[in-house]
Amino acid sequence: MKEAYARFDIERVMPLHVETVAKNTACRCGEVLRGIVTPHECPLFGKACIxxxxxxxxxxxVEGVCAAWFKYGQGRFVYGK
Ligand code: SF4
Structure with missing residues (x-):
């Protein structure tokens, strides 16, 4: 951004420090979203993760796959039956 517009640069006007946290490697969201595993195959589902x-x-x-799975039966039902 040009100096003339620096007063509109939010990073200058309101500096913000966002702390990063380590990813919990036990989370299998990537695989859940790709349909490789179901939520209850995640070791944290319904235990550490609710x-x-x-x-x-x-x-x-509420639209998350694991949240929906948790709310509507925790995977006890089988689709199509
Ligand atoms: S149950 Fe929680 S930790 Fe496991 S895949 Fe779903 S969101 Fe990630």
């Missing part, structure tokens, strides 16, 4: 204490992004939103 909707009120999500470990991975799939459990955060």
């Amino acid at each position: 909707p009120t204490h999500a470990v991975g992004p799939c459990m955060v939103s």
